[in-house]
Amino acid sequence: MEKIVGQPRVNPVDRQAKSSLLERLQGRQARHIASRIVMLVLLIDVAFIFLLPIMRLISQSLMNIMDLYDPTVSWLPRRWAWENYSQAYAALAFWPAFKRSILVAGGAAILQTLSCAIVGYGFARFKFPGRDRLFLLVLFAMIVPPHALIIQNFILFSKPPFQWLETYYPFLVPSAFGMGLRGALFIFIYRQFFKGLPWELEDAAMIDGAGPFRIFFRVMLPLAQPVILVVFLFSLVWHWNDTLEPSLYLSRPEQFFLPQRLSIVESALESFQLRGMWGTGTIMAATLLVILPLIILYAFTQRYFVTSIERTGLID
């Protein structure tokens, strides 16, 4: 360490190089380019692993039975079986199911995003007796799998004070109270975020005469924008993809959300004795249709999503 005190600007890696400045620069540049190429190759590798299942899904969704059984067909079908998609669209009853999914998953996500922010802020920035013990409860709620409570929740929502079976309240109301699907995780994320903000923010606002709720809504929430986006997207995605709770509370197919409709399509194909590969193309197409809205949403938000996550850091 002490060797370079006298020449602080020189990169330590180049210290021993006895070549001229120009050569040294070229060497560094070459090394730079080489490391870039290595990184690029690694990144492409990893990206390939990530994309593989989706590419397979897309390719199989466009195959008919002949292509699926043909060992010489690996990625590109001989005949593009677009009818898979129209079949899947009809079988899913896509449009109404899509609207239901958007309404309930979106509503639950909005409620959860706001309620968890409030609770997370409470845990991060106030000192009150029993706070740490209550926060242990958050962690506890986080690790209890929803499966452990489904029987009790079913009984709870079917009895008089609620009587919410066959309605969408069981998805929305717990979300409004900061519970719901992985609500505790979101509280945890918000708490970690707010905990990392400088205290001067509150001090300054307090001196200006703002109360705690004003500070929260006017100062803290705008600052939390990136986390809000992340939590919202997670919440939406998890509610969208959830099948456990809807399968408990809803029993009529015309109330089902998209992923549940997908199971209907599957069992319908099975009941027609179309085993083996027969229904595969249609099922793949239906699967794609179910996740397509999420992919489109992601395609539009990913720019903000990625940069927003980077700008703040979820946690400090």
Add this chain to the structure above:
Amino acid sequence: MHLTLRRRNALNGYLFVAFWLFGLLIFFMIPLLQNFYLSFTDAQLTTIRDNSYKMIGIQNYIEAFSVDIEFVPYLIQTFTNLLTDVPIILAFSLAVAMLAIQNVPGSVLFRAIFFLPVVIGSSVVIGRMFDQFGNQLVLFRGQAAQEFLFVYLGDRMPLFMTFLSRSVFVLWRSGVQILIFIAGLKSIDPVLYEVAQVDGASSWNQFWKITLPMLSPVILINIIYTIIDSFTDYFNMVLRYIRVVTFNVTPNRLGYPSALGNIYFILVFILVILIFIVIGRMTFYRGERG
């Protein structure tokens, strides 16, 4: 009303968390306690409606460990999977995150791809995808590639294939972790690195002396997240087994699966608490104030 600053602070804190506490009580604590109670009974789907079930003490718990030949192996398998998966997922996601924040052409595209599993990876839909393709999901799908592998690996080939399909599966589950790591990496003050460079620290040293300590809260959150994710996962064998016992075995018993669920999450809870205590000591928060 005049309150001391400390009192007012405490009151405001309660105001912020009060409605959550209410929700927790109604939608979580009471069901949980009832579930606990149910695990000491012989309740079934048919007897729960007219309350004609009776207490049988810890019989269910004894059955789980002594009579049931499937539950304990599933439990052990789940925990061993976790022990191998968590370090792999963490190391992989940290590596990918560090790659992704480099300034490489197309880095935005790469980041977008890495987060794709976050959007679709948590779903039952993706479960279907993995169910459908099974081992074929891996790179070596073609006949020729498989024959080639068989010639070279012989008996070990199934093991290798399992490893490969498992690794794709593991990588697919690290989307959120990558995201959180990128967030953490970006939040480290670049001045720290500049100072270290001036002092002549190699990038190796910078990683161990700056990146890792500054990331410690993020590592904690990622470990916890990974554990929870795999414990509440669609593929989790214990949960699958509990589901089967509840819904697919007649008579549909409720008391016994409740007991299984309780054993399971008490173990998880102990594990998470241990991790919090051990790793929590090593983490470093910037904004801490007494």
